[in-house]
Amino acid sequence: MNDSSLPLSPQRGDGAVESAFARDEPAAKRRHRPGKCRLHLPPTDLPPTNPSSAQPKPDGGSGGPLASRRGAGAEPRRGPGQRPADDPSPRPGRGLVVAGTRSGCGKTSVALGLMRALSRRGLRVQAFKVGPDFIDPGHHGLATGRVSHNLDDWMCGPDGMREIFARYAADADMVVVEGVMGLFDGFSATDDAGSTARLAKTLGLPVLLVADAASMARSTAAMVSGFTGFDPELAFCGVALNNAGSDSHRELLAEVMAVALPETPLWGVLPRRPAIAMPSRHLGLVTAETDPEALTRLDALADWIEAHMDLPRLIPSLPPLRGSGGAVVPRQGPGAAPLAAGGIPSTSPLIGVARDAAFCFYYAENLRLLEAAGAQLAYFSPLADTALPEGVGGLYLGGGYPELFAQQLAANAAMRGAIREFCAAGRPVLAECGGFMYLMESLVDKAGRSQAMAGVFPFRAIMGERFSALGYREAVTRADTPLGPAGTRLRGHEFHYSRLDGDTGEVAAVYALTGRKGPIDAPEGFLRGNTLGSYVHLHFGGNPRAAAHFAACCAKGRD
Numbered sequence: 001m002n003d004s005s006l007p008l009s010p011q012r013g014d015g016a017v018e019s020a021f022a023r024d025e026p027a028a029k030r031r032h033r034p035g036k037c038r039l040h041l042p043p044t045d046l047p048p049t050n051p052s053s054a055q056p057k058p059d060g061g062s063g064g065p066l067a068s069r070r071g072a073g074a075e076p077r078r079g080p081g082q083r084p085a086d087d088p089s090p091r092p093g094r095g096l097v098v099a100g101t102r103s104g105c106g107k108t109s110v111a112l113g114l115m116r117a118l119s120r121r122g123l124r125v126q127a128f129k130v131g132p133d134f135i136d137p138g139h140h141g142l143a144t145g146r147v148s149h150n151l152d153d154w155m156c157g158p159d160g161m162r163e164i165f166a167r168y169a170a171d172a173d174m175v176v177v178e179g180v181m182g183l184f185d186g187f188s189a190t191d192d193a194g195s196t197a198r199l200a201k202t203l204g205l206p207v208l209l210v211a212d213a214a215s216m217a218r219s220t221a222a223m224v225s226g227f228t229g230f231d232p233e234l235a236f237c238g239v240a241l242n243n244a245g246s247d248s249h250r251e252l253l254a255e256v257m258a259v260a261l262p263e264t265p266l267w268g269v270l271p272r273r274p275a276i277a278m279p280s281r282h283l284g285l286v287t288a289e290t291d292p293e294a295l296t297r298l299d300a301l302a303d304w305i306e307a308h309m310d311l312p313r314l315i316p317s318l319p320p321l322r323g324s325g326g327a328v329v330p331r332q333g334p335g336a337a338p339l340a341a342g343g344i345p346s347t348s349p350l351i352g353v354a355r356d357a358a359f360c361f362y363y364a365e366n367l368r369l370l371e372a373a374g375a376q377l378a379y380f381s382p383l384a385d386t387a388l389p390e391g392v393g394g395l396y397l398g399g400g401y402p403e404l405f406a407q408q409l410a411a412n413a414a415m416r417g418a419i420r421e422f423c424a425a426g427r428p429v430l431a432e433c434g435g436f437m438y439l440m441e442s443l444v445d446k447a448g449r450s451q452a453m454a455g456v457f458p459f460r461a462i463m464g465e466r467f468s469a470l471g472y473r474e475a476v477t478r479a480d481t482p483l484g485p486a487g488t489r490l491r492g493h494e495f496h497y498s499r500l501d502g503d504t505g506e507v508a509a510v511y512a513l514t515g516r517k518g519p520i521d522a523p524e525g526f527l528r529g530n531t532l533g534s535y536v537h538l539h540f541g542g543n544p545r546a547a548a549h550f551a552a553c554c555a556k557g558r559d
Contacts, residue, residue, distance in 0.1 A: 016173040017094055020121040021312040093126075094318040095175030096237055097200045097207045099183040101227060105212040106242035108136060109273065111178035113301030115143040117311060118174050120302055126172035128165065130196050131180035132472070132493035132537065134361040134399070140178070143298045147364050151177065151203075154187065154194050154472055155491045156365075156541030158202055164365055164541060165203055169321060177205060183227060187472070187516060194472075197234050206237035206318065208267070213253050214243035220253055221260035228264060237318060238265035240309060243272050265317075268309030273301075349375045349555035352392035356381035358409060359434055361399035361537065366547065369540045370396075373551035382438065386414035394428040394482070394554030395419070397435025399537055402453075403463050403498065406443045410451035423456045427557040428482035429531040430550060433496055436526075436533035437461040441502075457526055457533055459502035469494045473536045475511040475525055481532050482553045483546040490546060492538040500535075511536070530557075 098114065100107035111127075119125045127140035127148040132155065140148030149168055153161045169175045179196030186194030200207050209227055213220045220241060228236050239257070244250040250269040257266045305311070351370060353362070359382060367377060378389035383405060388395070402409060409416070423429050423439070431439050439456040446463045453461075477488045504523040511525025511534060526533045530553070540547040 016123060017315055020118070020123050020173075021316060093124075093169060093172040093174055093321050094315065095169065095172075095177065095205050095321050096318055097130075097177040097179055097196060097205045098210060099179035099196045099200070099207050100181075100210045101212060101223060102182045105210055106270070107179060107210040108139075109301055110208075110210045110240055110242065110270070110305065111176060112139055112143050112298055113305035114309075114311075115140060115176050116298045116302035117305045118176070118315070119144045120299075123173040124171065125174045125176060126168050128168070128175070128177040129180070130177060130199050131194075132495075132539070133180065134363075134537075136178060137364070138360070139294065139298070142294055143302075146172075149364050150539070151199055152194075152539065152541075153199060153202065155493065155539040160541045161199070162203065174315065175205075175321065177203075183207065183209065184230065192231070197231055200235070201231075201233055204235075206235045208237055208314075209239045211239060211241055212243050213241040213249075213269070214245065214272075217252055218256050218260065221256050224257070224264065225261060228261075236264070238267045238314065240267055241269045244269050245272065265314075267314045268305075270304065270308045273304055349373075349394065349551045349553075349557070350389070350392050351375050351377055351551065351554050352389050352395045353377050353379050354382050354395070354397045354435060354438075355379045356383045357400070358383055358402050358405040359398050359400040359438075361432075361434065362396075363537075363539050363541075366538070366540045369544050369547035370551050372544075373548040375551040375554065382415050382419070383408050383412065386412065386418075388415075388418050388422060392554075393557030394550065395422060395430070396550075397429065397431040397438060399433035399435060399496075402434045402438050402443060403445060403461075406445060406449075406451040406453075409438065409443075409453065416452070416454045419454045420456055423454075423529060423531040426530045428550065428553040430482060431531065431533040432537050433494075433535050436535060437498060439531070439533050440500075443498075444501075456531055457502075457528060458506050459500050459504075461498040462501050463498050466497065468496055468499045469535060471495075471515050473520070474514045475534075475536060475538075476514075477510050477525065478512055479508065479510045479527065481510055481525075481527055482530055482550050483532065483538075484543075484549045488546060488549075489543060490536075490538050491542040492536040494536050496535055 098107050098111040115125050115127050124146070125144040126146055127137070127144050128151045129137045129140065129148060130151055132150060132152055137148035137150065147168075149164055151161050151165060156164065177199070179199075181196075184192055184195050184197050186192055186198060188194070192198040197207075199205075209224065211220065211224055211227070216223075224239055228239075241253050241257075244253060250271065253269050254266060257264065353367070355362070371377065378392055380389050382397075419439070429439075436457075437443055437453065439454050440459040440461050441453060441455050441457070442450045442460050443453055444450045444460055444462045446465065450460075471494060473492055473494050475490045475492070477484065477486055477490070479486050481488070483490065504526070507526045507528050509523030509525055510527045510532075513520040513522070513524045513536075524534055524536065538546070
């Protein structure tokens with residue numbers, strides 16, 4: 001796929017979006033001057049949405065973070081002329097990137113509220129997250145009923161990122177991409193590599209800039225002007241100002257923008273929302289799977305967006321997404337050809353995937369690539385199950401929060417023993433971060449309490465108060481592993497509070513690791529038998545053959 005494969009086109013005609021907003025206001029009220037910076041307020045005759053009639057229906061295959069929610073909700077209601085949610089035919093959807101001036105400005109709240117509001121209107125909304133984050137996509141999935149995917153041009157490469165975007169945007173009415181950090185923040189101080197701005201340009205998507213206007217007036221316009229004028233190649237669809245302190249503050253901000261930046265559309269001035277703050281903990285937001293009030297909060301955010309942003313004008317003003325030749329790339333379905341792995345047989349491997357509240361960090365694309373390589377995935381819970389799924393030939397133990405569930409994990413001696421025996425038998429196992437910690441001898445919490453783990457690696461995981469490591473990583477294998485022969489190049493991200501304690505010389509460290517500043521002189525990628533453990537969360541989008549090789553090894557493990 002080349003750089004021009006997903007340009008935006010000014011064409012119109014997709015009835016789904018227009019139908020979703022057709023009844024919001026009379027035609028006379030829709031007249032406005034495009035591009036003028038005025039405060040677009042929702043019309044008073046907006047029909048109320050009914051959250052209870054639009055519970056999300058999971059979609060996107062067994063490999064996504066909503067697999068455990070299958071059948072839990074009804075199909076979202078549809079407006080006149082809209083297609084059923086299970087209609088897979090391509091359509092010219094629209095899209096935007098929700099970006100912020102900085103972390104903490106409210107872009108996640110705006111993005112989630114927008115996703116949920118559009119989904120409640122019956123639109124088929126596809127969400128994406130810029131960067132390596134695991135937690136936000138889970139909330140995206142709950143808001144939309146569809147699996148959200150990460151877009152990361154460093155881990156996956158620009159072509160891999162475009163492919164992921166095209167595959168999942170193909171059947172959507174609306175695409176919402178949540179940015180990361182500030183709009184221009186990325187890997188480098190000298191260019192926009194790895195930033196939300198780079199992604200928006202690569203995919204040809206316009207940016208909705210979320211700016212924190214707390215305790216500001218005319219300075220807000222200076223801030224917005226700096227962002228919108230910083231990169232002339234970046235397209236903006238408008239601005240949303242957040243954290244207005246009162247109605248008079250909202251009116252003041254609207255007047256400031258109308259006078260200072262009349263050509264920049266202002267789609268809303270949002271008041272502070274302390275009553276619907278999203279709860280967080282040491283690795284970010286509380287995961288959607290473990291927050292019983294998550295859907296209630298999402299509906300509150302959607303109400304907040306509906307009340308204070310002019311969606312009936314913003315969304316239809318966005319140009320449709322178009323692929324090369326005038327059509328988006330069709331979504332790859334179950335009939336797609338499996339990945340090849342250099343002659344290694346791939347006959348229906350069955351891979352056990354740990355998935356529960358303690359192990360929930362998986363890139364959805366990783367699971368899809370394993371399935372594309374011919375694997376079947378069998379999910380199990382190290383917290384609740386006492387035995388591995390029958391017939392599995394390999395295990396994938398992802399990251400998550402084993403430190404929050406250490407006592408329960410330790411109490412499940414049957415599962416710890418089953419996994420220890422599985423590893424000792426030489427079957428392929430990939431354990432990342434939290435999964436790697438689970439395979440150590442013990443896990444020590446911040447109070448010094450130690451809990452027994454599976455005992456595959458002779459280490460302890462000791463929790464700390466601060467990050468032990470954070471950043472992108474490239475690993476080149478020094479030996480053959482379940483992910484490929486020596487010399488296999490892998491990319492991923494490291495983000496954890498624990499540190500490894502023990503004699504690392506007892507186990508082969510097979511990763512030659514590189515970070516943003518160069519080589520990292522520390523042992524990583526521990527291989528014992530056919531079990532590979534590491535703190536690095538790998539993304540197979542950067543090397544799909546690694547997924548295929550692992551699946552093929554797991555097929556042999558069933559023999």
